[in-house]
Amino acid sequence: MVTFEQLKAHCRLEETDFDGELQIALDAAKDHIASIGVDLTTDPIPPALDQAVLMLAAHLWRSKGDSSFSEAPYLPATVDRLIAPYRSFSL
Numbered sequence: 001m002v003t004f005e006q007l008k009a010h011c012r013l014e015e016t017d018f019d020g021e022l023q024i025a026l027d028a029a030k031d032h033i034a035s036i037g038v039d040l041t042t043d044p045i046p047p048a049l050d051q052a053v054l055m056l057a058a059h060l061w062r063s064k065g066d067s068s069f070s071e072a073p074y075l076p077a078t079v080d081r082l083i084a085p086y087r088s089f090s091l
Helices: 004-010 019-035 047-062 077-086
Strands: none
Touching (some): 004 019, 004 047, 019 047, 047 077
8 A cells, every 4th residue: 555655755745844734635435435335455456556545645745725617527537447347336
């Protein structure tokens, strides 16, 4: 699973001024992906899911405080495509 340090490197951040906000974005990304039917407890985690978590967390961190509705969908399209094969659906 993606670590805080991996996310920090992915966002190209060296300073620690944003550590709290970045951790919240990472936790929210993992929670969101798990909430839509993706099992993040498998071992090992498929690389596509790690990449999806990194991309979604970075997206959440960069768009913090953005309340515009001009950017849809909520999930960046690449994230949605990366997680699609791993989603479970129930009817």
